[in-house]
């Protein structure tokens with residue numbers, strides 16, 4: 001079977017060696033006498049090793065300091081939209097949100113159900129096709145944390161340098177670009193990411209949280225939602241998503257083989273540039289969602305064609321050429337190429353060739 005090139009926004013492409021490792025682990029692991037990864041206890045010695053290795057590899061790749069816990073939780077990024085305010089948003093304190101699209105807005109709306117939350121800046125008026133200008137913008141004095149979204153999956157915007165809010169805790173949803181480039185983890189109160197784009201399959205949410213802040217979190221909320229308990233119990237307060245965590249471990253091994261985050265960031269840059277070059281050089285045939293180059297995502301490249309008929313023809317032709325899942329998000333339309341870490345450069349070059357050929361015959 002020839003596999004298509006998978007441009008899906010998430011769950012998304014996994015490297016062949018990761019898929020191969022997962023297939024073997026499902027059928028039986030030598031280390032546990034032939035049992036499947038799906039069958040073993042999260043309290044077994046073997047799984048302790050998986051958990052420890054995954055944490056250690058994430059720490060090494062991202063340079064996560066000991067001040068920060070590495071947790072493997074469930075409920076996806078949306079779960080974090082709720083868990084964050086439950087833990088940190090006490091009466092009398094506020095949470096600020098940089099509104100860069102549907103996901104940021106979702107996080108804000110959820111926080112409002114728990115406490116006092118407000119929008120600090122928004123790019124809603126520009127259809128979220130650019131990032132808001134934060135020059136001269138500062139959170140109110142009673143703000144406990146500011147929430148940002150590093151990469152806006154739907155529109156293809158990405159902060160190349162994440163803003164700094166001084167002494168106010170910075171929480172960042174890195175669901176669609178975690179592990180795609182180096183970040184200074186020590187700057188963040190919490191980083192969270194559903195794994196299903198860059199880090200593995202759906203089912204596990206990576207949460208990297210400052211233990212000093214966790215120590216101040218509420219303990220009068222249900223136990224399962226307390227970051228402090230999940231840290232104390234090493235993400236095993238309840239049964240963790242063992243298979244998804246195993247997959248994250250394989251992805252981390254793969255990333256190390258690629259040379260780590262600086263190396264993968266260079267490839268990601270190259271992949272995105274290759275597509276933007278065709279878009280920008282198309283004389284307006286391909287219209288980019290995001291005009292400002294410094295706001296453009298290296299993970300999701302979004303563009304439009306001159307009319308609906310050509311969108312349909314572009315997608316149909318792409319499918320025939322083995323290029324899958326290029327349809328834009330239902331709220332934004334257009335074409336979206338999601339080119340996360342595990343998308344190889346030659347997959348992107350096949351799209352580039354297709355785009356050129358499609359324009360030539362249009």
Ligand SMILES: Cc1ncc(COP(=O)(O)O)c(C=O)c1O
Nearest residue numbers: 076077078103153173175176194
């Ligand atoms: C940036 C971002 N945040 C949050 C989400 C929602 O993630 P989940 O489905 O894991 O809740 C997504 C999903 O695509 C996303 O791209």
